[in-house]
Amino acid sequence: MxxxxxxxxxxxxxxxxxxxxxxxxxxxxxxxxxxxxxxxxxxxxxxxxxxxxxxxxxxxxxxxxxxxxxxxxxxxxxxxxxxxxxxxxxxxxxxxxxxxxxxxxxxxxxxxxxxxxxxxxxxxxxxxxxxxxxxxxxxxxxxxxxxxxxxxxxxxxxxxxxxxxxxxxxxxxxxxxxxxxxxxxxxxxxxxxxxxxxxxxPVGRIQAPREAELIPHEAPGAGRVLAQLGLLYAIFGATYLIYGTFIVTTLVEEYAFGEGTAGLFWSWVGFFAIFSGVSFGALSDHIGRKWGLMAVFILQTAAYGLAGSGFGPWAMFVSVVLYGLGMFAIPTIMAAAVGDYLGLSRAAAAFSLLTFCFAIGQTLGPSGAGMLGQALGGFAPAYLLSAASTALAALLTGLLPKPAEPH
CATH class of the missing domain: 1.20.1250.20 (MFS general substrate transporter like domains)
Structure with missing residues (x-):
């Protein structure tokens, strides 16, 4: 044609x-x-x-x-x-x-x-x-x-x-x-x-099939790695949605920002989020998925900790920037990590399972934070709990094994 x-x-x-x-x-x-x-x-x-x-x-x-x-x-x-x-x-x-x-x-x-x-x-x-x-x-x-x-x-x-x-x-x-x-x-x-x-x-060069890209079905520890990745993805889903759901409310009702100012803050989230997935995906290509995931979780820990710190508007602005920078990084790296750890032949099925874990975290996070905010009259405790969760996730990421060498 x-x-x-x-x-x-x-x-x-x-x-x-x-x-x-x-x-x-x-x-x-x-x-x-x-x-x-x-x-x-x-x-x-x-x-x-x-x-x-x-x-x-x-x-x-x-x-x-x-x-x-x-x-x-x-x-x-x-x-x-x-x-x-x-x-x-x-x-x-x-x-x-x-x-x-x-x-x-x-x-x-x-x-x-x-x-x-x-x-x-x-x-x-x-x-x-x-x-x-x-x-x-x-x-x-x-x-x-x-x-x-x-x-x-x-x-x-x-x-x-x-x-x-x-x-x-x-x-x-x-x-x-x-x-x-x-x-x-x-x-x-x-x-x-x-x-x-x-x-x-399709766009791209035709490449001969390379068996090196397929980790054998019986690769040791695959189930444990999948469970670790699922837990990490659930923590990400819960925490990033708590922040995304309630941060504007926090700015308006707890910091007395006008809606226009709060909206400008939210727009900065969007601006930095445009570059989030591509930047951290490329970074993980160079330093490895494990260290890439850890870097994003540390970034998010700082963002959530600042949001719950009560240090004032500048802390909130830095928090928003950090949140935007890491917003879409975890899904990008996770998709690549599945292929690294489980092989291309099982990547699609494994990623579907991880998406369930992600969605479960997204389902539980906002409702739990909403009840906590209603009980305590603000969302600082929810943000600090999110920071503790992502700090734990960073530590758990360090326990991931090195991907099997292709053979």
């Missing part, structure tokens, strides 16, 4: 991936922390209830992550991603019109369901369209969509609250839902399931 584009269509697929993550995570998930203070004030919900709303999202995500491999046997990625984004959009539109706690929890759980059904197949398409040497670059472009979504919500939500007052959060969900519905259509039109559909080959 003659290509009318000056570049390979695979990069359109990567763009669709960025738009997908921009929608299902950058907007639908990470905007929640920006919308939370106004929602809580208008609806009269406590911190514990808002924590359970966030938890509902991850329960939905956990369910869809488990079902996605089964669904993909019957539904092609292009259709599944488009339908998932449409589901997210409709659920957000429903939240914009709701006042019932139960309804909002249910709708935000559907947002989580859509997130899993969008995320898993879009990652599958990366392997179809990009050979090994280009997958990291493509994944880095896709992950950048998260950061762009965070930046947008950091500016948009405070402006809406300033203009519309108590109804600003409703307009926020309404506008975000409309954006995602439009992009669901765009992604549906541009996405393709396989390069062969367009008469193309």
């Amino acid at each position: 003659k290509r009318p584009l000056p570049f390979h269509y695979a990069w359109i697929i990567a763009l669709c991936g960025a738009l997908t993550l921009f929608c299902c995570f950058g907007l639908a998930r990470f905007s929640f922390g920006m919308l939370l203070p106004a929602m809580r004030a208008d609806l009269g919900f406590g911190y514990d209830r808002m924590g359970f709303v966030s938890t509902g999202n991850f329960v939905g995500y956990l369910i869809s992550v488990g079902l996605a491999p089964l669904v993909l046997r019957r539904v092609k990625p292009r259709l599944l991603v488009s339908l998932a984004l449409a589901l997210i959009a409709l659920a957000l539109l429903g939240i914009s019109q709701s006042s019932s706690f139960a309804v909002i929890v249910g709708l935000y759980a559907l947002v989580g369901v859509g997130g899993g059904f969008a995320n898993i197949p879009i990652m599958v398409l990366v392997s179809h369209w990009f050979r090994r040497e280009r997958r990291g670059r493509a994944a880095g472009l896709m992950v950048a969509g998260n950061g762009v979504g965070i930046i947008l919500s950091g500016f948009l939500i405070p402006w809406l609250n300033d203009v519309l007052g108590a109804n600003g959060w409703r307009a926020g969900w309404l506008i975000l839902g409309g954006i995602i519905l439009l992009l669901a259509l765009v992604v549906g039109l541009l996405l393709r399931n396989d390069p062969a559909d367009l008469g193309l080959e």
Whole structure:
């Protein structure tokens, strides 16, 4: 097939991936922390209830992550991603019109369901369209969509609250839902399931199969390593979501920041998060997955410790920068670590299991922090507990064995 584009269509697929993550995570998930203070004030919900709303999202995500491999046997990625984004959009539109706690929890759980059904197949398409040497670059472009979504919500939500007052959060969900519905259509039109559909080959050099890349099935200690990685991923999931859910509320209600200033802080998270996965992924290529993971956990320990320190606005700003720098580093390194430790033949199945651990941490973290914040009247203890957890994770990372030598 003659290509009318000056570049390979695979990069359109990567763009669709960025738009997908921009929608299902950058907007639908990470905007929640920006919308939370106004929602809580208008609806009269406590911190514990808002924590359970966030938890509902991850329960939905956990369910869809488990079902996605089964669904993909019957539904092609292009259709599944488009339908998932449409589901997210409709659920957000429903939240914009709701006042019932139960309804909002249910709708935000559907947002989580859509997130899993969008995320898993879009990652599958990366392997179809990009050979090994280009997958990291493509994944880095896709992950950048998260950061762009965070930046947008950091500016948009405070402006809406300033203009519309108590109804600003409703307009926020309404506008975000409309954006995602439009992009669901765009992604549906541009996405393709396989390069062969367009008469193309995947991007990258064809390499002969190398047995050296496959660690034998009976590699010693594989189960123990998988359990260690799962625990580390669960700790990351719980702690980074506690911070992401409640940091804007902390800035507004505990530090008396205006919503515009808090939104600017959140936008800085998004800016640094754009570079997070690519930077730490490259670092781990040079120093090893074990030391790369340890570096990120130490970075996060500093971010959470500063957030709970009470040292003032400058400490919070440094905390936000450190959080953004490490925000998407662990998933990037974890994907590579699975291949290093377990071999490419088992990497996909192993990463699915690790994603369950990650989602369990995300499910438990915000609800626990919300109840703790409600009981103690603030989130400093939750941040300090998060810092202790990631410090423990850094120590546990040091116990990971050296990956088996290829042979």
